[in-house]
Structure formats: C-alpha cells, structure tokens
Amino acid sequence: MSLPEQNPSTHQKKVVVANKHGEKLMGILHESGTTDIVILCHGFRSSKETEAIANLAAALENAGISSFRFDFAGNGESEGSFQYGNYWGEVEDLHAVAQHFCGEKRAVKAIVGHSKGGGVVLLYASRYRDIKTVVNLSGRYDLKTGVEERLGKDFMERVKKDGFIDVHKSGSFLFRVTEQSLMDRLNTNMHEACLQIDKGCRVLTVHGSADDIVGVESAHEFAKIIPNHKLHIIEGADHPFTQHQDELASVVVNFIKESFDQDKAPTST
Incomplete structure (x- = not known):
C-alpha cells in the first residue's frame, strides 16, 4: 500500500496533553497550517502508530488538513496504567485533548476512532456537543459481545x-x-448513548464486510439509530482494513472535507 505523497508544507511535532488525572497523553500533531484540526483515536491495546491511524493522518496531510493522533492513558507512550473497559475514561482523555486545542485557538472539526476508538468518539458525541463531525471505524455496537472470545x-x-x-x-x-x-x-450502553447524539452531528460509520473481530452487523445497528448517519461498507475488508487502506483513507477524507464545506457554506435567512 502506497502512502499519500507528503505535502512539503506540512510538518509533524510531538505534543503532550495532560488529562484530568494529570497523566501525560503523548501525541503527534500533523501541522498543515490550518486552524481546523481532526483528532484521531486508536483502538484496544493499540496506539497512535497503528497503520490505519497513521495512514489517515498522512492522507489528511495530503488534503491540507491538520490532525492530531495520540495515545490514550495506559497505552503507547502515554502515562497511566492500562485498563480494560474504561470507555468513558477514554472519552474524558479525548475531551482533554479537544480542550487543549481549543485553548490553542484551534477548531476541532472532526473526531475519528478505530475499533474501541470508534465507540469512544460516538460516546463523546453523546456527552459533548462541541464537535459536529464523527467518524466511527469498525466500532462495536453491543459491548457485551466479544468478551467471551477474549476471556473465555x-x-x-x-x-x-x-x-x-x-x-x-x-x-x-x-x-x-x-x-x-x-x-x-x-x-456501557452504546445504544442508549447513540440516541443522545445531536441531529446536527454528522456521523460516518465505515466497516469491513470481512471483519471477524467486530461483525459488520454492528455498523448496520449504528445506521438504524443515529439520526444524521452515513454508512460505508468496504467489501472484503478485515477489522484493521489491512488490504484496503487507500479506500478507507479516501472515504474518510472525503467525508471530512464535505463536512468542512458544509460548515463554511452560508446559511439562508
């Protein structure tokens, strides 16, 4: 898989954000010279270096969109101890990151999450109303499923x-x-949370038809209950979109660009 060509006007730098427990969350800012920014969230026992997240950051760079990918507490390079579950805790980590960039006079325009991170960005949208574009990649609808496979x-x-x-x-x-x-x-009830997502929040769910970690039926369940929702199934793709990185990047970047354009469009009186 070939990564998008690096835009010479962009650069990357490490940024540290403290969460509400004072733990340092380590991240990489892909700076494209815009005040608008997209935050990228990794999945279970993963990190900001996971292929899908790193490739999305590169694709956003190529589109001239700044992004920030970071490690949740207890994961990757971030401080804190790893915790199973902890969905709402990671929502608060994401909120700390969003607030950091608001303090830097940046506009967080979209949040993107893969797998567990997909659940986290949806939960975020159900609790906070400050980010109007949400992208859920391979997120799980029923969190009671998948436990037995992992724990017995x-x-x-x-x-x-x-x-x-x-x-x-x-x-x-x-x-x-x-x-x-x-x-x-x-x-943690994803169904109840998704019912709380504001109708003005644009949500994209992308899922692989061959996902054997989180079945594609999760994507269809989200499509049923989230009011302002777009569903994209990538045929033949597995859970991390191993062989479908280009299609994933294209779908996500186009959705985010469309959302940006809608935000900029003048409203009729």
Whole structure:
C-alpha cells in the first residue's frame, strides 16, 4: 500500500496533553497550517502508530488538513496504567485533548476512532456537543459481545471468584481485567448513548464486510439509530482494513472535507 505523497508544507511535532488525572497523553500533531484540526483515536491495546491511524493522518496531510493522533492513558507512550473497559475514561482523555486545542485557538472539526476508538468518539458525541463531525471505524455496537472470545466462557465466575482475570497469549502475560473494569465495559450502553447524539452531528460509520473481530452487523445497528448517519461498507475488508487502506483513507477524507464545506457554506435567512 502506497502512502499519500507528503505535502512539503506540512510538518509533524510531538505534543503532550495532560488529562484530568494529570497523566501525560503523548501525541503527534500533523501541522498543515490550518486552524481546523481532526483528532484521531486508536483502538484496544493499540496506539497512535497503528497503520490505519497513521495512514489517515498522512492522507489528511495530503488534503491540507491538520490532525492530531495520540495515545490514550495506559497505552503507547502515554502515562497511566492500562485498563480494560474504561470507555468513558477514554472519552474524558479525548475531551482533554479537544480542550487543549481549543485553548490553542484551534477548531476541532472532526473526531475519528478505530475499533474501541470508534465507540469512544460516538460516546463523546453523546456527552459533548462541541464537535459536529464523527467518524466511527469498525466500532462495536453491543459491548457485551466479544468478551467471551477474549476471556473465555466462564469469565464472570472467574472474575467474581478472584477479582480479576489475567489474559495470556502463547504463554506471555498480556493484560489484567479487573472485576470493576469488566463491569465498566458490560455496563456501557452504546445504544442508549447513540440516541443522545445531536441531529446536527454528522456521523460516518465505515466497516469491513470481512471483519471477524467486530461483525459488520454492528455498523448496520449504528445506521438504524443515529439520526444524521452515513454508512460505508468496504467489501472484503478485515477489522484493521489491512488490504484496503487507500479506500478507507479516501472515504474518510472525503467525508471530512464535505463536512468542512458544509460548515463554511452560508446559511439562508
């Protein structure tokens, strides 16, 4: 996959933002010389360096749009301890980032999230009304699904007995799921949250038809309940859009540019 050509007028720099707990969130600002900015959010146990996020930042650069990709607390280079669940906690990390750029006199025009980050940007839109363009990539509609596949069929009995579940792969420790963090995920209701999204908020959902991590039915459920919603299914694409980065970038960048144009259009009296 070939990345978009680098725009010579852009540059990248590291930016550190403190969340409400005082933890440093590490990010990279792709500066295209505009006050408008797009914030990019990674998925579960991932980082700002994940392919889809890095490629989107490059594609936005090529379109002359500034963006910021960052690591949620406990992920990548950011401070804090990793937490399973913690969707609303990551919403607050995103809010801290948005507020930082507002303080820098930048206009956060869009938020984009992949996988768990897709859920986070939708939850953000349900709680805050300050960003009118939201892009959900491969987000999960029902957060009660996918838990058994990762933790095993008896996960509830085990976590009640021990207070936590340690997840391993090939004999190596990956992460710990506490009872509190598990219940945080199970009690996060995407359906109810999406009903709270303002009708003036433009939402795009992009999902791969061959996603075996989060089934494409999630995308169709979001399309049913979000009022101002556009759905784009990429045929044959997997969860991270491995072989479909160009189509993903094209769809997302075009949607964001259309949204920017709508914002700039004069309103009729």
